Structure formats: structure tokens, C-alpha cells
Amino acid sequence: MSLLSIHDLVAEFDSPSGIARAVDGVSFDAQPGEIFGIVGESGCGKSATCRAILRLFGGAPARIAGGRILLDGVGDLAALHERQLAQVRGRDVAFIFQDPLTALNPTMKIGRQITEVIRRHQTITRAKARAAALQLLRDVHVTSPERRLDSYPHELSGGLRQRVVIAMALALRPRLIIADEPTTALDVTVQDQILRLLKERRDRLGTSIILITHDLGVVSQICDRMAVMYAGRVVETGPVREVLDSPSHPYTQALLAALPGQVGREQALTPIEGAPPSLISPPPGCRFAPRCKLAQPDCVIGPPPPLHARDGVSSGHVDACILNEVAYGPA
Amino acid sequence: MAQLDFQRVERRFPVKRGLLDMVARRDRVYLHAVRGVDLRVSPGDILGIVGESGCGKSTLARIGVGLQQSDGGQVIFDGRPLAGPDPAGRLQMVFQDPYSSLNPRITIGAQLEEVVAHYFPKLPRAKRAARVSEILAEVSLDPETALKFPHALSGGQRQRVSIARALCPAPEILVADEPVSALDASVQAQIINLLKRLNREKGLTIIFISHDMNVVCYLCDRVAVMYLGEIVELQNSQDLFGDPRHPYTRALIAAVPDVRRAQSLAEPITGEIPDPFAVPRGCRFATRCPLAETACQNPQEMLPLGGAGGVRCWKAVPSD
Amino acid sequence: MIPGLNLKALLLASAVALTGLPAAAETLRVAMGFDPLSLDPIATSDNGSIWTQLLIFDTLVRPDKTGEGLEPGLAESWTVSEDGLTLTFNLREAKFSDGTPVTAEDVQFSIERAASEESGWSRFYRPITSFEIVNDRQIVMQLAEPFTPAFNNLALFAAAILPKAQVEEKGDAFFDAPVGAGPFMLKNWARGSRIELVKNPNYWQEGKPYVDDAVLEIVTEPSARVIKLEAGEVDVALDPPLNQLEDLDGKDGISTGQIIPYRADFVQLNTTREPFDDERVRQALNMAIDKDALVQGVLYGAGEPAAAAMPVMAYADPELAPYPYDPAAAKELLAEAGYADGFEAQLLVDSGAATSRNAAITLQAMLQQVGVRVEVQMLEGGTQWETTKSGNYDMSVSYATSDTIDPDQIIGFVGVNPERANAYHTEWKSDRLNELYEEERKTPDGDERGGMFREMVQILHDEAPYIFLYHPASAWAAQDYVKDFEILPTSNFRLEEVKIEK
């Protein structure tokens, strides 16, 4: 049984020039104790997907326009009332944001921000909540935690802030943590520390983590399985090593090829020419087709095939490319 | 080909002193952004400068083009101390943010023509547009781009326009301050390729500032690693990545996630960059260094390595 | 103290207490447009101050309601010697509001103070050269030479009788909390807002004032005064906008009254400047103005056309008619004077006076008809005064009011040059008029003096150093339950006779 299972999720954003389908029929699932990575470039809908799970659209005019978000033991989050969803947030599913500076209320002391989540879901005295917050900070290896409780966010360094945000997310031992680019704003040595922290958490408590990132390296480093998104859709998903070592979708291939470090210093990198399509009026057919070097006439005509395995044998490594369908037949 | 030579360059920013500080005759407090940097940029090289945020790499870049003055030491360019941007435009710069690096109210063509007109005042007006088209072609942009306003371009295109603008005066050295950090990986490759091509084909010297070890490793011939305003290690790219000597360099490389690497990692370094106002007196990395000893509390000198390289750690050089 | 009196008071008090009728304090609330500047009678000449002072202080004699004669004030009776050089006053048994009696010594002190250097009205009292205190209640004043207006001038507010001892003791501070022999005492003065008065228990007119308290609300906007009246926030509104009078009168519970006081409105002409130095031009201007239309359009009928710059008061000539409205004749006269094409001139007007403003606009339109192009310049009153005084003007809408019932004051002001104001800054000069003025002051009241005044006014009319406009009415509006409120011809009002009958 999956912990979280997403089927055909559609999320729409209103913009001055029309309605943008930032998430257009996304499906994936996350198993208990698994770190699931979602990668893609900016604007591909990876962040919107995760925000749609808890309906946290950052005040943007957005809505879930279709699909189901099944959380084990709770049901379809997409069908829940805002009030019911509030019960789930923080308790069953926690969220970690990209920029720890903006994710913390600048005018509230750290301590209160942490105890807030505890006191929301448990009837507990102020003192006990504070003690719990202190323990949480220790758990995420914050030095001199007593002092930090009475600090304001701007008085902490970036790494410390992200630890505080993680402590908040861990407060009620949620079964699932959704982390939206949790290390993008951090320096690489600190990123390393934070990723270890998340992994340690999973290893100790079996917490599932959905990790959103644009950095394939990060996925490679800590994820078990992954999905690659392009223009609002999942184009490929599977176990991390399989996807990264033998990518089957041309987009994944191109993305990897564009990275320095994949080729020798004397070879040129292979950038992806062109730009991602508009999400307001996306092209019919495969959305990557206009930039795809392997594109066929068929690619732009019909809708792309559903995710399917290249070798016909489902090891969970599936993609949505027509070429693979032609070669190996439907899954 | 002119040479750029940093000699014990210092840059410190005075911390704003209040009235009370003055009354109390407290000493001025300085933030040392750059400290004792010795660096020689050879013609035709791509020199990388890497480091985490706040290490002083951007300040160094600005000193290198004359945007800022050094407080100590000097920058020698073409045999003379550099006092401000080069009048002949031989030193140019590309900035990080593709969105604020172009004037939003002027067309691309006009912005470039302005530069061409400034450096080649004798060029007839009619030929300026042609020259601009040439330069645009050089950075792989259509001539029609000249008619567009910056907002009509994608991030990658803008960054190419920025490079085009820097190319207009026909520079010898291009300082690129994190030119690809704001770009997606797929677009990033275009800019990297472009820089590489400019270096190979035109012999343009490039100082490439970045925090991305992978990019630096791929692009640069020589790499300087900075930590808290100091260069801690300077080596040929291959040597540096193949055999990093300074503990910080090692930690930095180890921390970079690699698509090819599975989940196991080396031991990470602990802590974060110290408060720049309270830097350790001795080795600046000592507070986080797994190898730190008492001797590390002495100031560290740059010890020579093979070639023109060096490392600022007494433990890094084999004792043989 | 007479024990009987106390007993009586005690009985009265207990009677009130027994019947259970609370003696509800009756308060009369009056909205007026000016805040007093000072309560020192010799330091002021503005309406707000004069009105308030007259409620707090009393004078030896005072103008009667008709404005034609004088009636006893603090002086019970008086005699004037045949030669007019000796004035003898018998004081009544009056007390100041603090209970100290009014003595002859207080009278001498007050009049001497009014004649002193620091007084703004000293020229009115300097002719009185000596005082003789016969006893506490009798004082004799001596004049060195005949000065007919002297007696009248004692009825002026500036000659208010002050308690000598207290003024000497407190100096200027006395006037912050003044003590007088008038019908009311000052209780509180919130500058710019309101003046609260209470009945003076020691007032010499027994039983008066009828109301217990009086509040003077300072409301500078005429409309706002009316609004307050209609809203029931005040009982009396002084000087409502004239155009609203008719409407107000028609409203339930409100009645209005008006009187034409000793006032004349006119346009000063700078006779030192061309073309106003030409008598024909000045006459032409007078003929170009349709005074009836002006009275209707600007005063809404509340006033009379004026024949001269003199109020219609004692010795006035009922035969003297205003200049006829005759634009054709005016044009002819102008042409005769060499201004066939008219001329351009500037007209100053007090921005704060709505009626003057409207008059100026009307004048501008009327003079346009005879080719005179007028540019209106609004100034605040003080600046207008200063500008005309310095002679730096062409024409200026203005007016004069008489504080006394004797025409001497005002003819000296508007007709005599130099005397007080160079014929009110017109710089016009008539030797004959000057001569008559000197003569009139020495002539005892009577037909002979009257003839002199009539001749002076005739000269003023003929030579026309002003454009004579009208005599506007002073109006008031009050709640119906307010009885016996009126404005006197001297533009003042009294409150001791006013009753509230709800």
C-alpha cells in the first residue's frame, strides 16, 4: 500500500493572460519510508504538484481541477474540506519550503513558531510545548538551542534557519514530509548537511519524503525513486539509479547531457535549444516535441502515450515517449 | 595581450559607526571582504574562482575590472596599476542576474549600439547596426533580437545579450560573475559553451566566478578556491579536482552531489561560514576543519605547489 | 448687612425648595461672528471686543434704544453748564460685580485712563481737562474749550467705568478676569470658541438681566451661525446671511429682525490718482451704479441706497437723494473728462466680507457698462486697510459705522482731511468742510449745529470722493421663545432685557 498515491492530478493557476495548467495529469506514488524525488526545470510544475497536495498555493489564485490525492488512512486529500485538510497538515503531512528566510515569520520568535504547530494539534501546556521544541532543535543538531528559541529568524544563519524549518516539520512525527527545494538557497556544504539530516530522519523513523529539486545530483544522492517532470507532466519515473544511469525519455537524456561533468572538458555541452511551452496554450501532443532532437511527426499530433515501461517488464521504470512505445509496444 | 595581476589585494568595508561609537572613541570595525589576494591571470586562460556565499569572490571580480578600488595591494593591468575601468574597454564584465543586467526601457539594439558608438566613435552610424548584428551572431542570437526589449527575451537570451554587450568594446579579459547561476541547467550549457568558444576561438581571457564546482571543473583551466576573503588553494583545474590539497577544497568537492554517484558520501564538514566580523585569527577554516590542530591558530601563508599553484594550509603540502 | 435681607433670601430659598421647583438656570446662547481680541476697553475697536465689553462693563451714560438720545447709566443724573464747559454727574448706588461700590474715584480713573497715551480713543477724552470729585457719588468734569461731542463720547464703550483699585493692582491681568458694573460677569473665555457669562448679582437694574447665563459662541461663518440656530444649538444668531432672512422668517419657531444701523457702505476713490482726481469722473462713477439693483441683488432688499458716505443719523437731511442711475449721463461725464473709452482700475475688497465681495462683483459688471474695466483684488481686511492707508490703491470697497450717536465722529473720519484718516484715505479735501467741522464741535446741540452737518454732507455728496452704495441692515435671527432681543443703531446689542419664554 502506497503512503501517498496521486492520480491524474490537475492544478490550474489564473494569470492575466489566461488559465495556466501548471499540473496536467500527474500521477505517482510514494511508499512508506521512501525518499521520492521530483526533478525538472523551473516552471515545469514540480513545485505546483507538491503544493497542490496540501493545497498551499502561496496565496496565488489556484485550484485543484481534477484528480485524486490518496493518503493512506485519510483518503482523498483533494476531496477534503479546507478544515479537514488543516487537520492533516502538520500532523500527517509536513511541508518544508525552499527559502528558510521567507518561510519563517520574521516578527515571531523561533520558539513560538515551533510550539505553534505542536499546540495546534495537541492539548499541551506552554512549558511542555517549549520543552518539546527544545528537543526538536536538538534533534536537528542546532547548537545552543535554548538561546535559539528566543531568537528571531533574521538572527540565524541560513543553515540554522533551515534546520528550524525542518524541526517544525518534524514536530508531530508526520508520516510524510514534502520538501520543496529545501537546499537551493543554501551553500553546498550546508546543503550536504541538510540532506543528511533528512536522510537520517527517514532512516531512523521511516518517514517518507517527497523531495523536489532541480538538481539531479541531489536526487542521485538521497532519493530512492524519482519522477522527471516537463511542462506540467511526468515524463519519466522509476528507481533513481535506473533513471539516471539509463534514461529512457529524450528529455531526461537531454537534461543529463546538458550537465557539465557528463562529458570531457574538450567536448562541448549539449544544451536543449528552445524554451518550454506556454502552459496556458500548450502544444498538442508531446510537450517536449518542439525541442526534441528525436521528434517524429506523430509526436506533435496525438496525445503522448501514458507512462509505460521500455522493456515491457515493469520494474517501475516507465516513461511517456512515443518512440519507446513504438519500439516495445504498449505495456 | 595584456595581463591582469592581483598583488596582495585587500578590500575592507568600514562598518557604519554611530555617533556614540565616535564619542566613545571606539575603533573602526572593518569587514574584510578580500584579504591578501595574489593572483595572476595569464592571457588566454579561463580562471575559475569558487567559494561559498560571502567568501569575497564577487568583490574580487569587481576589483578586477576596476569597479571597486582595493584598499591595499594593487591590481596591475597591462603593466600599470588599475585605477577604475579600462578606458579602452579591454576589461569587461558579465553579471549574474539576467533580469537586472539590461536596461528594461531600451531595445537590445540601441543598448549595444550605444556601446559600439562609445568605443568606436569613428564608425559611421550606418555601420553600427551591422556591427551589432555581427556581435549578436557571435553570441548566437538572431539579428531581429536587436529590435526587441529585454522583457521579450528568455533568461538565457538575456545573458547572451549581456555577453554581447561586453564583447562590443572588443575586450581582452572578460570577468563573468556567476553568469549561469540564475539559469536552468539546459540553458546554462548554452552560456558555458559560448564562453568556452569565445575563449578558444578569440583567445578571450575569462575570469569565471561561480559557486558551482561542476561548472568550474568543466570550464576552467585554473581554479582559485576562496574562503572568507582569502584564496586557500590555487591549482590547475585537473590537479585541483583530481588531488585537492586544502581540507576546505576537499570538503567542498565532496559536498557536491554528483549524478553519477550513489548515496554514500564522505564525512561532511560541520558548521557554517563564521560571522565575517569574528573571523578566526589563524587559519580561517580552522573552526570547521576536521584536521585542525593548535598550530592552525597561526596565520597561514600561501605555500607553493607545482606550477603557479599554492595552498594556504601547512598540513596540505607533503613533508617530503 | 441688614439682617432682614438675609432672612428674606433664606425664606425665598426655602420656598423654592419646598415647592420643589428647581430654579433651572436659563441660558441664552448667542452665535456671533467675532472673537474679542481683548476686554480692555481702551485697547480695542473690533466688534467682538466691544460687544463683550458692553455686557461686562457699564458707562456713565448710554445711547437709548432709538439711538437718538442718551439715557442714564451709572450716572443717575447729570447737568451741563450753559457754556458747555462743566459736566456734573451724580452716580447711582451701583456696585461692581464683586460687590464693591462704584465711586467717583473709579470714574475719574477710568476716563483719565481712556484719555491716556496707551488708549486708542484718547482724542475722544482729551478735551476733558480736569476732574473734581465732590463726593463718592458726585463728579464734575471741566473742559478747557467748548467740545460738544464730549458728552456723547462718555457713552462710548471706551469710557467704561472700571474698578480703580483692582486695575491698578492687577495691571493687564485684570482684563483676563475683569470685574465690571455691567449686567454680566465673565465666567470663562475659551479663545476662538466661546465666552461664558453669568448674571451679575450686583447689577444696578434690579431683577435684570432676566436670564441667568449668557454664552457667546464664536462662529465666524454666517451660514454656520444660521445652521446652529436651526439645529437648536443657539438661541440667537447675529448677522445671518441676508439672502436667508426671508426663508428663516418663514421657518417655524424662528423669527428675524433687522435694523438699519449707523452705517454707510461705499467705495473709496483714491483722489490723488488719475482719473479719480477729476470730480466729473467720480460723479460719473456714482451715476453708473444702479443702487436699487445693488440693494436688491446684494442685500436682498435689506437696506437703503446711500446718498453719501454718512449714516442716516442725527441731523441727517431727509431731502438728500442718492445719485440717479443714469449710465448715459455717466458716459457723457466721462467723455467730458476725457475718458470716452473708459479706463482700467483695481478694486480692493475684503475677502472675509461676503456682502462686500458680492458688491464688488456687481460693481465690476455695472462699471463695465460705462467702459470702466475693474480688476477685483481680494485682500484680508487688515491688508486692505493697510493698503488704502498707504495710498497704494485705486478703489476699495469699504464702510464706516458710528459708535456714538453724534455724527461728529464719523464725519471727522470720512470727510475731514487730515484730522483722522485723510478723509478715509481718499485724500480728498474740502476747506469748507474742514471749517464747518471745527465750528460744529464748538456749537451746542441744536438747529445751528444741525445745519452745519447738513452742509458738510451735501459737500461730500456733491464732490463724491466715494462711490456711495447703501446703508445695509443689521439683522438677527432668534428662536421664537427669545423675547426682546434687538440690535441697536450703534450696531451693539444688550442682553439684560432679553427673556426666554419657553
Place this chain on the structure above:
Amino acid sequence: MFLAILKRLLMLVPVLIGITLISFLLLQIMPGDPASRAMGSRASAEDLQAMRELWGLDKPIWVQYFYFLRDCVTGSFGVSIFHKQPIITLVADRLPYTLAIVLYSTVIALVIALPFAILAAANRGRFLDVAIRQIFVVLIALPPFWLCYVLILWLALNLGMFPTGGVGTGFFANLYRLFLPSLVVGLSTAALIQQSLRAALIDAMKADYVDTARAKGLRGYEVFLRHILPNSLISTISIIGVRVSWIIGGTVVVEKIFSVPGLGSLLIDSIVSRDLPVIRGLTVFFAVMVVTVNLIADICYALADPRIRLE
């Protein structure tokens, strides 16, 4: 914090000197002889001379300024020609009314602006938001002196709900009597506060920390009351600080029309009666008031937002 405030106070010294200097120069630009213009009708040559001596007009200009500065420092601000009292005495009588209107109108502005800002922010981009914005556009376009009369005509006269002006005694009487004048001042301020508060609310609603709070499971109203509203109101403090100059200026007009014996009426009356020392003293006093309120706003801002430090 105390030291920081002390520092700010010290920094005010040059500003205050500048204020007195400008007010002083204000009278120097007047054409003609100030004494004769001030004295008006009954001034004799001796009086004028006395006046010149009193004002030090016979002295060099810097001495005159020094005298003025001395008057300001000793607190009298000079002596009124008209009222013959130290200006500070006049000010003391009238200041409470002006301060009352400033405070009252600010409260009214907040009471009006707050719900509309919240409504508009919650419905941003929709019809309600646009409609509210248009209402406030109209509010800004209403000329205050005209609005005074319209309100008098309508609310005070036709409906008899309010007095047409003047002040009463006691807190509640003035709460009632000062309502209309404060409303006029408050309405234009309300428009401004509404606009900035709406923007601040929208910013806050978009902020990550608000999503963080929601991610914690906080209910909508909890998120709003604990995170969105307090942080948005902080920016309103600085807006009020900046606008206080306008609010105080607005009192001049309404005080005159509603016959409130405040500083504004005094200013207009002094202009009409050419009481030059009062005009000068009042301009200084008004500016000092603005500076003081700004300082208080800054301190409040620093107290409310831990990121801000008083320089």
C-alpha cells in the same frame, strides 16, 4: 533601545534647527516692513519703532534669527502681536483639540480602512476588490473643505445627527462633537491606509511563512490573526508615520470650518490678522509635531518589527 532613542533625539537637533531657520526665512521673504504690516491701522511712528525694537528688526539678520531661536528654545516661540501672549500659551490652549482630531481621525481611518482592506485583499482581482478600490478613489478625490460643508448640510442639518461645529467639555462630548471634522480628515487617510494595507495583506498572504503556518495545520482565521494581520499592520505604522504630516495639515481646514479652536484655526486667524510671530511660531510648532510623531512611529516600528533597528 534607550540609547538608540537618545541617538535619534540627538539626530533631530539639526533638523529642528533647520525647521526654525526655514520658518524664520519665511518671514524674511515678506515684502515691505514687517512691523508696519503687522501693526496695521493705528500704528504711529513711535509704535512702529517700538515694534521694530521688540522684534529686533533693527538688528542684523543673524541676530534676529538668534533671538527667534532663543524664543524657540526657551519654549515661548515668541509673543503674539494680536493676543499679546506668548505663543506657547496660545498653543497650549489649542493643542489638545488638534491632537484630538489627529488621533481621532487616525482611529476613524483605521476603522474604515481595515475591513475594506481585508475584504479587498481576500477578493483581490475580483469585482469586490475593484469596487472597493473605486470607492476609495472617489474618497481621495473629495476636496476636504467641500466635504465639510456637504457633511454639515446632510448629516448635521438635514438629519440633525451631529452638531455643526464647536467643541464641548469632557471626553464623550468631544467624541461626539469632533466626529465630523475627524471624519473628514480620516476619510482621506483611510483611502491611503486601505491601499497600503491591502497591498501589505496581499504580500503577506503570498509569503512563504503564511504557507508555513498553514502547513502546520493552523486554521484560516488563526493564520490570519497570528501571521498575516500583525505583519501587515506593521507596514501601516510606517505609512501613518509618513502621512502624519498630511493628517496634521488636514486639520487646518476642518478646524476652521467646524469652528474647532485648534492650532489650525489659530493659524488661519493669524494669517487673516497678520499676526506674523504666531504664523512663524506655528509653522515651527507644526513641523515639530510632525517630527515628533514620526519619531514615535519609528520607535513603534522598531518595537514591532525585530528586523528594524533604530539607526
Place this chain on the structure above:
Amino acid sequence: MRVLGNLLRTVSGAAGLAMLIMTMAATVLTPFLSPYDPFALDFANAMQPPSAAHWFGTDNFGRDIFTRVMAGAVYDMRLALICVFGPMAIGVLIGLVAGYLGGRIDAALMRLTDIVWAFPFYVLVLAIVGVLGPSETNLYIAFFLVNWIGYARIIRGETLLISRLEFIEATRVLRFGKLRVTLRHILPNAITPALVYSMSDVVLTVQAVAAMSFFGLGVQPPAPEWGLLIVESIDYMRDAPWMTVFPGLAIVWIGIAFALLGEGLSTALKPKG
């Protein structure tokens, strides 16, 4: 032209512009269409309520209020526009000079603006006109002395902000002349908020100009300036409310027009991306 196009695309901008054009058209056409002279007296027709003959009624002199309000638009618009854009030019210049020269001159200029800024607008304008004496010229003097401050502050602040942007840094590397950078690169970007501000400034200045007349410190009668129309109407407010209401509505109308225009401009002038 591009800005105009953008402006017309915003609802508020188009509405504001339409209102202004309507006003201007009415102002220009009224002398030809209206049978009434805005200055001629006609006591027989005094204080007529609004009717088909007199759309806005007549005043106490029998003058047609519609004609006068339309004629007044010329006065008020002229006054307001001069009192806004004159000082704006000065303020922009000072702001640029401060930003351009920097250092002590900047510090001194900004200290000066800080100080003048402390004086409430109405207080300062009233005091200046009060001291100088009422006249249109003195009104201009007062507004010119006071109104530039806001622009100097905006432009200087924007100049500082823009100076930190990378395209300005680029001009330094390119060694463009400071003057050229200021005029060609900083000014066009810095002027936007000043222009938007100027629209709301027009709204307030129309009100302030009228308020000055209201206090008897501005334009002289019989000019049909709106503030004068209102002050002259106050005594007749009870009997002839139209005398008060319509000139006031004219001020409101113009205020709304400029407020909308400002709103539209802030969208239209925003550089994209």
C-alpha cells in the same frame, strides 16, 4: 506611443483619459454652445435651481453655473498642472543632481528636503501665501517652494535603487559618462514612480488650489475658479445647494479622472519582465 497604447489597455487608464478628454472637450465647446456669459449679472434669474435652461442652476448673481464651472476648469487645470509639473521639473532635477553628484551635495540637499518635508503641506502653503499676500503669483510661488520636495525624494531614492542594478554597473565598466548614464539610463527608469505620483499630486493640488481660494488666498473674483465658486456659495448653501454641489463635483470629477489615470499609468509604465 507605446505607453499610450498600454495605458488604453488598462480599464482605469482608459476611463481616466476619457474623463479628461470629455472635460477638455466640454471646456472648449462651452463658450460656443452655452448661450450664457460666465461673468454677466442677471439678478432677475438669481438662484434658479437646475433646469433644462440651466443645467447646474444659477448663482446669486443669476450667472449660469454650468457655464462658470466649465470656464473654471481652465483656471483649475492650468493652476494645478503648473503647480504640479513645474515643481516636478525642479524636483526631478534636484533629485538627479543629488543622486548624480552624491556626497556632501547629496547629503545637504536631502537634509533640506527632510526638513521641508516636516512641514505639513497645507501649513507651509498657507503660511507662505499668508505672508506674501493673496494673489495668483504668490500661489505659484508657494506651490513651487513646497511641491518639488516629493519629486526630489522619489527621484533620488529611485536613482539610488537603480544605481545598484547591474545594468548601471555595466555602464560603469563601460565607462559611459556619468551625465549620459543619469539621463539615458537612470532617468527614464526613475521617472515612472514620479509620474505616477504626479497624478495623485494633481488630485491633491486641485484641492489645495481650491482650498486656497476658499481661504481667500488665491485666485481673485470674478474668476470662476472652483474653490471661489464654493466659497461664494457657502452663504447660499441652504437655499441653493446646487451652487455648492456642482463646483465640488467638478473637483471630484477631475480628481477621479487623474486618480484613474495614475492607476492606469502605474500599470502602463511598468517595464515588463
